[in-house]
Structure formats: C-alpha cells, structure tokens
Ligand SMILES: NC(=O)C1=CN([C@@H]2O[C@H](COP(=O)(O)OP(=O)(O)OC[C@H]3O[C@@H](n4cnc5c(N)ncnc54)[C@H](O)[C@@H]3O)[C@@H](O)[C@H]2O)C=CC1
C-alpha cells in the first residue's frame with residue numbers, strides 16, 4: 205500500500221469565500237496549508253482555525269498582482285512548511301463593469317489581479333517545484349463566466365476566459381516537468397464577491413438585491429446557490445492523486461450555467 209505523504213499547498217485569496225473553504229478542505233485532506241491573502245487579518249484567522257482543529261497552517265500576506273510578492277509568498281511557504289506540491293491561484297476581483305463604462309483603471313486592476321496573479325502563481329510554483337526536484341499541481345480559478353458571457357461582466361469574464369487559455373497552454377508547456385495544470389469553474393457561489401456583483405446589478409437597475417442575484421442564479425441546474433464547500437470539494441479532487449492523469453482541463457461546477 206502507498207504510504208500517505210504529508211503534502212503542502214498554498215492557496216491565494218485564502219482569507220475568505222471560496223479560498224477559505226479550499227484551505228479548510230485541503231487541510232482535512234492532510235495538506236499543510238499556506239493561507240495567502242492581501243488581507244493578513246483574514247488569512248491569520250483562517251490559519252488559526254485550521255491550527256485549532258488539528259491541522260497545520262501559516263498565514264502569508266501577498267498581493268498576487270505583484271510578481272515579486274507572489275514569489276516571496278511561495279518561498280515563505282517552502283521555508284516554513286518544508287515543501288510545495290500544490291498551488292491554487294484562487295484570488296480574484298469581480299466588479300460589475302457595464303461595457304460602455306469600462307475605464308482603463310478598472311481594466312488594468314482586474315487583469316493585473318486575475319490574469320497577472322495566475323501567471324505569477326504559475327511561475328513561482330514552477331520555480332519551487334524545480335528547486336525541490338519534483339513535479340506538482342497548479343490549479344487556477346476560472347468561472348462559468350469564463351465559459352459564457354455574463355451580463356455586465358465584460359472585464360471579469362474576459363479574465364476568466366483568459367485563465368482557461370493560460371491553463372491549457374501551461375498544461376502543455378509544463379507536462380515534461382511532471383506538473384499538471386487544471387482550472388475550476390464555479391457557478392454562482394455564496395461569497396462576498398458574488399453578493400457584491402448581485403448588489404451592483406440590482407443598484408444599476410434600481411431593483412432589490414434578490415432581483416440582482418436572480419439575474420445570475422436563474423439558470424442553475426441544481427436550483428440552489430453553490431456553497432464555497434461545493435467548490436472546495438472539486439478542488440480537493442484536482443489537488444489529490446485521483447486527478448494525476450488529468451491536465452489542461454477546466455472543471456465546470458454546475459454545467460447548467462453553461463449549457464442552458
Ligand atoms: N463567488 C462566485 O460566485 C464565483 C467566484 N469565482 C472565482 O473564485 C475565486 C474566489 O472568489 P470568491 O471567494 O467569491 O471571492 P471573494 O471576493 O469573496 O474573496 C477573494 C479573496 O481574494 C483576496 N484578494 C483580492 N485581491 C487580492 C490580491 N491582489 N492579492 C491577494 N489576495 C487578494 C481577497 O482579500 C479575498 O480574501 C475568484 O477567482 C473568483 O473569480 C468563480 C466563479 C464564481
């Protein structure tokens with residue numbers, strides 16, 4: 205029987221929402237976790253909860269839009285936790301940006317975090333995997349909004365389509381190094397980001413919050429909003445050994461958002 209080896213994962217945007225659920229789930233799966241977030245307070249709170257529950261976690265402050273900051277976060281993870289096997293490039297921004305009102309600043313900010321953060325996370329992880337002398341798993345956050353156009357989300361959706369393309373390309377580039385690269389595409393998940401998008405949509409139409417959420421939730425096949433833990437369960441599969449022969453894929457969570 206194969207010996208269970210303790211593995212190490214870094215999760216960006218781990219301080220709240222989907223990233224927090226991923227940190228907690230991968231800890232339950234036996235990973236040591238670096239909870240990496242722009243917000244050190246929330247990262248520390250998530251790491252403390254994991255440690256209080258018998259896991260091993262450290263908080264790491266990172267700005268994923270800043271290449272040096274991402275490399276430093278990955279280096280700190282390896283120094284503190286002894287290894288690195290998985291990076292989850294989860295941090296993202298999702299503002300509503302009606303097409304005629306997109307500004308240069310909005311476009312730059314969202315692309316720097318969502319797309320830049322994915323490039324830098326991939327590069328920093330590859331450097332660490334090479335130095336450690338083994339392969340690894342890179343997991344990127346796309347979205348159902350990276351499969352189909354969503355109203356008012358031209359900037360965000362553009363980044364999430366880009367992340368699918370980067371995932372496919374990196375999978376081919378990195379396969380010779382024993383590194384797999386996959387993405388997860390959540391539907392509509394109960395997190396602060398999604399609440400913000402629904403509120404902004406409602407405000408722009410002069411309608412209540414529930415109407416704003418319904419614009420995104422009406423096509424969900426399973427007829428309920430996704431919990432962050434639903435997404436974390438899929439990421440658990442991508443981070444674990446059962447997905448070893450899978451690369452370049454974008455795992456769609458609630459296909460109904462896409463196939464309706
Ligand atoms: N909530 C949803 O319905 C969906 C979310 N997603 C994706 O899942 C990922 C997580 O989303 P949520 O948990 O909903 O978001 P959220 O807004 O609730 O949490 C995002 C986390 O990322 C951190 N963050 C933001 N900018 C950062 C930066 N520059 N450097 C480091 N950390 C930064 C924030 O501090 C926060 O803790 C995002 O990539 C998002 O695009 C995809 C599909 C649906």
Ligand SMILES: CC(=O)C(C)=O
Pocket residue numbers: 298347348349354390391392397398401420
């Ligand atoms: C936030 C998001 O990814 C949506 C609406 O698909």
